[in-house]
Amino acid sequence: MGSLVITRVRYSGNKYFYDSPVLTPGINIIVGDNGSGKSTFTYFIEYAFGGKVKPFTGDDGGGRYSLILEDSNNYVLVDFSINGVGYSIKRFIDTQEIFVDEASGTRALAVSRQSAPYIFSDWLLEKLNIPVFELNMGATHWYFNFTDLFRLLNYDQNTETRKIFKAPVAENFVADSTVIRKSIFEILLGMSSAEYFKKLDEAKAALKKRDDAKALLDNFIAHNDIDYVDNDVLANKKEDLEHLLENLESERNSYLKRNSTVDDKIGELSEIQENLLNLELEASKDRIDIVNLSSERSRVNRLHDGLLQEISQIEKIIFTHDKLDLFSMEICPFCMTDKKHIEKGFCICGSKFQDDDYEKFVYDSSEYKDILSHKKKSISAITLAKETYDEDIDKLDKKIAKNTELITEFTARLKNVISTAEFAGNSTVVDELNDRIINIREELFDVVNSLKVSVIEQRLKDDYLEKNKIFGFAQGSFNKAKIEFENNNRDTITAFNEVYSQLLAASSYKSKKAEIDEDYMPFIDEGEYKANSSEVPKRLMYYFTILSLSLKLDSVKHPRFLLIDTPEDSGIDTDHLNQNLELLDMAIDLAKDEKGFVKDYQVILTTGYGRLPAQYEKYVVEKFMEKEGNFILKPKTQDIS
Structure with a gap:
């Protein structure tokens, strides 16, 4: 699995700019007043990594970020590392292309799969050791991109808290369907989902090819009256007839030449x-x-x-x-x-x-x-x-x-x-030779045709046997992957339920028993009703649990990165919010090994002033304040001669 750490975030245009402080592994906190730029900071990260940020496009329903939309020559630049290897990505506003700078050089990669066969998401998932996963749902074919997995890496304030998953980029019933959400969870939790469905698709494809080969063979036999004769016997007979025909034609031609005059x-x-x-x-x-x-x-x-x-x-x-x-x-x-x-x-x-x-x-x-x-x-x-x-x-x-x-x-x-010559010989001799030649040619035609039919039949048989063999291997691989899938799922879900139950019990939710159902959605205290403010810890602990498991289990594919934007909605008060945020430490502690070691991770949290546990003040790396005019976007000063 890969570890993603963002080290710097920048914005530049002809009118405005922003340059973040250096971000480090661990917890990084940005505080600010409402409207000062906390969410904009998270937008920059999401946009640079290929996401669709509606305020940057002016789409209906997403608001309009005038300062950015009316700026020019503007782009977002993010420096980050994956497993300690540094990269930079640059994306201009309102474009569908990302420039990637790595050790091997700089190249432009498309954001949309409709624009190119290999896109930025493929490059990023490859670096994170997450397979590019395809899902077939009847007539619908779905490629999972990084933006899909980002739905469980980004706790945003625009999504209804009760929905757990961040709202999808593509707003349709397929994008937010249960099967898509389940697949995202399984991919990030390393629950063999990608390998399982890959083997399932391979087995289905092998079965279809085998059935097609069998149908072709049966159809060919049904439309050809085939009497089995060994191909070698037919080949030898064909060779004898060809030799006899050659001799007869040679005899006829010699007779004609001997009895001809030049015209x-x-x-x-x-x-x-x-x-x-x-x-x-x-x-x-x-x-x-x-x-x-x-x-x-x-x-x-x-x-x-x-x-x-x-x-x-x-x-x-x-x-x-x-x-x-x-x-x-x-x-x-x-x-x-x-x-x-x-x-x-x-x-x-x-x-x-x-x-x-x-x-x-x-x-x-x-x-x-x-x-x-x-x-x-x-x-x-x-x-x-x-x-x-x-x-x-x-x-x-x-x-x-x-x-x-x-x-x-x-x-x-x-x-x-x-x-050509004027014939002067006995025509009866020539006629007899011609009749024999015609008979031999007819017999040769039948033999050649039988040989072709036999060869085609044998090729179809061989093709069917080969495809049946391939299907057997594919089915065996799928059965093995299915067993691993079910075993790993059971162990991973058990581990998830243990951590989630501990965190939610210690949160302002004060639950007695918490687990996830077959759709991986929280099922708490037998479904007992709770106030709306309880939705914040229910969702927040879900994200903390995944982060904890990514630090604890090598099988988890989650890149040990969380982006949390202002978890203050649903009417939750400051004390309860701080109580819930403090549980990030508990989530990290639950992942430590016997020697107290924990792997590198990064959490970037944006929140308001006074909405932060006192012990987390040391993690503050950036402050925005409206009354001091300190907003995230700063005007560029220009000399006017």
Whole structure:
């Protein structure tokens, strides 16, 4: 399993910026007034990791974050580590592409699976050692992305507390169905779900292939009257008949030649020779055209490769440009100090210039994105040109092949005309030979047909036996995975219930017995009614329990990371909220080994002033305050000359 730790969160635009302090493993707390930016901090993290944040898009029902939507050239940049290996991700606002910076270089990955076969989520899950899990639900095919699993990593304030799971990105009955939620829980808890369903799908696919092979074999036998004859016997008989036919044809041809005289075929010979000459000339011209087209295609290929390199360089520039700030138009490119008191209309060298004379060779990130888009459009046009060259060459190849067939045909006709003679022998002998040849050919046709049918039947039998064997292996693997799935589930659920029951009993809920049902939803005190404020500890302890198990059990795939945004809704009072938050320590303690060691983890919590246990003050890393004008987004100062 992988361990995810966020180390820094940044936002940058032409109008506003934010740069977080360094975040560390363990507990990190951000406090602030309502509206000062606590939730925005969590939005930045969710958006950078591929999530859909409605305030950043202006979608109906999600509010509209005007400061961000009206900013330009703006993006979120997050530094993080997985198992101690550092990475950076950068995502521009209102885009479906994430730039990933790692040791091997920088590359752009799509957010949506509809845009590319390999997306950012695949890359991230691969680093976290979580398989890209597919689920088939009748006509619906579901790929689980990191944003799905994030529903149990992020305790947000926008989701109704009683629902436990964070609301899904895709708002439809499938995305929030019981089977999807159960699968998310099973994947994160390492309950062999991915392996189980993978083996189940493999067994189903193998069964279908076996049944299809059996149906093909049965259908073939039903439509062919097959008398079993060994293929070797049929092959030997075919060879004997072919040899006999060859001898008879040779005998007939010899007899015809001995009793023939040469006829005048000069006119026909001349016509055939002229056709052959024209075809040879045309084929020669086509071969020259292929050489020329191949040369042009090679040139376009070199141009295509060059553009790919340029695109790769621009992707790296997009990621590093704003971080390094080497080309700011407010910084002197020579002494690297602020350019002050430069009169409008004058260059840095002091020369006066007109707008028409001015050329700009330094761009900001959004302009580089436009250049990247232009380059990608260019490479699409070049790809089309490559395909056109390929099509032209393919057409010429087919034309040459057709002409070659015609050349062969005319050559045969030429030989036939030359050998044509006026017959002067006994026609009865020739007729007898022709009859025997016809009979042998008919018998040979039957033998060849029987051999083909026999070969096809044997191939279908072999295919069925092979697929039946594969199904046997697949079914055996599935049965083994099913046993492991059920055993592991039982042990993991037992461990979950033990921790969850302890935490909820110590919380403001004061439960007597807590466990999860077959849908992995809390079932507490036999379903006895509790006030709305009790929904906070019920949900919060659920998340604490998963974190605790991820620290305790190696089988759990949860990346030991929690993002908790202002758990103050449902009317819970401060004392009860603090009582519940303190249980994070208990959840961590329950995961310690015999030597008191606990694995690395990270919890990022946002909350209001005075809504925090006193002993947690030491974990505060960032403060926002409305009355001091200290909001998360800070305006950029710009010199006006």
